[in-house]
Amino acid sequence: MYDYQGEPRSDLSAVPVKVVVADDDALQRAYFSAILTKLGFEPHEAEDGCRALDLVNELSAKILICDLEMPGMNGYELARRIRQDSSDHYIHILMVTGQNQRNEREHALEAGIDDFMAKPLDTASLTARVRSASRLLRHEEQLRERSRIIAEAKERIEDDLRAAANAQRRLLPDEHRDVGKCSFHAAFRPSNILSGDMFGYFPVSEAHTAFYAVDVAGHGVHASLMSVALGHLLTAEYFTAHAFDAEGRPDPAALVHGLNDRFYRDDGTEYFTMFCGIVEHASDRLYYCQAGYPSPYKVSLDGTANEVGDGGFPVALLLNVAFETRNTPFHAQEAVALFSDGATEAENFENQPFGEARVEAVLKDVRDPAMIPDKLVDALDQWRNGRTLDDDLTVLVCERTPQP
Amino acid sequence: MIKTSVHEDLGLCVVKPTVERLTAANATTFKEEVIALLDQKHDRLVIDLAEVSFIDSSGIGALVGVLKRVGTRGEIVVCNLASSVQQMFRITRMDRVFSAYRDVDAAIQALKERA
Structure with a gap:
């Protein structure tokens, strides 16, 4: 009786996913951007933490790649601020750290970082991590779509129940x-x-x-x-x-x-x-x-x-x-x-x-x-x-x- | 939501619902658990309602459902009925459908004599 196929509203593969790249090193940023563009993403560069936070909010970006050490707001603080904001979607944060920074990594996890990449960075590991983040994004999108369909179905059923209740009361x-x-x-x-x-x-x-x-x-x-x-x-x-x-x-x-x-x-x-x-x-x-x-x-x-x-x-x-x-x-x-x-x-x-x-x-x-x-x-x-x-x-x- | 103790020597099983209220919210679960017992060939049951202070029409429905399932091949008696449960049994005439006993011992004794 209820047939809720629902229509998919957005196709992730059709619209390039926005990625904010935060690093105080212009060369590093350019390197990231080039790889991301090649992978089909839409990179946006930020030279420090504050600018990155603004960009994430303005663009509703879903992936953030940030350096740990940045002037002003560092990577931890940036992650913490992003997690505090109650956005309706999840922002995946990848952090670039030095080699053997085990303690830093634990701090970073607490601050809300999802994954790490160690310097010096190679194309393969960046590609793997960004792809993993976008898999999660797609999954999240599917879940959101599913819950939208369920919410719609629930509303329809409740409308029907109310109509039935009115019919019942008229008796x-x-x-x-x-x-x-x-x-x-x-x-x-x-x-x-x-x-x-x-x-x-x-x-x-x-x-x-x-x-x-x-x-x-x-x-x-x-x-x-x-x-x-x-x-x-x-x-x-x-x-x-x-x-x-x-x-x-x-x-x-x-x-x-x-x-x-x-x-x-x-x-x-x-x-x-x-x-x-x-x-x-x-x-x-x-x-x-x-x-x-x-x-x-x-x-x-x-x-x-x-x-x-x-x-x-x-x-x-x-x-x-x-x-x-x-x-x-x-x-x-x-x-x-x-x-x-x-x-x-x-x-x-x-x-x-x-x-x-x-x-x-x-x-x-x-x-x-x-x-x-x-x-x-x-x-x-x-x-x-x-x-x-x-x-x-x-x-x-x-x-x-x-x-x- | 039930505790069971099997008396192998007497061929019977005491079933104790461990809820204070046997109502629409849990009656189906109760029934399914007891029916699972019946399927393990326990068909002489004492249902000990000591912990149940309230039973509604769905709870009564579950008890009767179990009784129907047992049919003539077994027996079900109840014991330890709180006053509100007794009242519900009286008003729905379940006091004529189920033999009710003061406590588990009296119920076991009665089943023993009937065996």
């Missing part, structure tokens, strides 16, 4: 909406560009309103693709067709069971947790199937909060497991608050998780269900000191609106 319903005698309030905070969370709510009939939340295990592209697939699949029609028993009673476990069969793979590692609820208005009851999703809380205006459900198998993890439909009274002016494990597992600087108790405290403190998602997000932001969450966060509140 999510509004943060506040009244649906068939219920009001829904939600918050969603992805930890990455892409998220494995998905949720939805809709009227299934005059008598029933449904909602669900899904958390795909893991992060990234795999998880988000599965969550998008589920977001498309789980519609009012799907609930009508799969979440009721033969007598027309809500049976969300039947729907979850169907998803388990559909998404399970023997060799698969992808699975998800889910909470699936159906409000039956006439009986004031909530029918639900909890499939590995954290237990939500039922909150009342009087400030009580009670856990709903005690667990259940996740979906698509194991075949032939039983999913259960349970029900609980759910009256007007009560609300059920779902939150993904991104809430309880969020850690502060001391690696302490936020935990159920703190979630419960926030829920008890907020008397208006419409405020629950934002309050919980705020509390987590404070807990995290503003750092992004490590896991996706979904908060979904289903509030039963007062009956007229």
Whole structure:
């Protein structure tokens, strides 16, 4: 899908490489220049260290040949100054030293010299060293080119991921909406560009309103693709067709069971947790199937909060497991608050998780269900000191609106 | 990321993940290392979670992946579950999938009796 050949921008062999030759001896300079020109390089002469430094900078030269002893700035100092400058390319420095200058050579290596040539200089050794430097230059150029191509590819992939994330977010319903005698309030905070969370709510009939939340295990592209697939699949029609028993009673476990069969793979590692609820208005009851999703809380205006459900198998993890439909009274002016494990597992600087108790405290403190998602997000932001969450966060509140 | 001690006489192996958190960040590595063990014919395992204080859904996925790989030819039990790990096992019903024991000795004892 991604084919990044990239076009080579410069061909080293086509443009002569600039070489600065620094020596106070004019004859020596001329000798170097003549050989370099013959080898296809472009020599530039400098009579001392200061001039050499200027030339290297002006010309963006990539090779410097310098004498150790020069008036003013000597070879060590010149090398040190060049290494201090943070140039975007590496400058290869060859130094000309006298015979048997072992100590000098150690100093020179520390100062940043790459290679040495001993006086008196012969054409063969100069040629060999300059060629070795230009091999390194070519290698460096290739690496730079490769990283440019990688950076471009990364940018393209990130653009695509952002587009995918937008598409994913468009699947999510509004943060506040009244649906068939219920009001829904939600918050969603992805930890990455892409998220494995998905949720939805809709009227299934005059008598029933449904909602669900899904958390795909893991992060990234795999998880988000599965969550998008589920977001498309789980519609009012799907609930009508799969979440009721033969007598027309809500049976969300039947729907979850169907998803388990559909998404399970023997060799698969992808699975998800889910909470699936159906409000039956006439009986004031909530029918639900909890499939590995954290237990939500039922909150009342009087400030009580009670856990709903005690667990259940996740979906698509194991075949032939039983999913259960349970029900609980759910009256007007009560609300059920779902939150993904991104809430309880969020850690502060001391690696302490936020935990159920703190979630419960926030829920008890907020008397208006419409405020629950934002309050919980705020509390987590404070807990995290503003750092992004490590896991996706979904908060979904289903509030039963007062009956007229 | 796992420490193993083989009990040749009992035909079982104790596997100890040496991480504090078994999560999406390391679950795949954990699974691969344990599966490598299974491939060396160690298929009666005690997974000692003493050092693991937190497990997420990917960690659970890795454990189940290992369990599926063992299938009916071997056995896997867990022990030393921290309270948050127990909570995760309960909410995902993994407490019905894996036999959990207080410590390594109890787990070994149980496997011995089942042999």
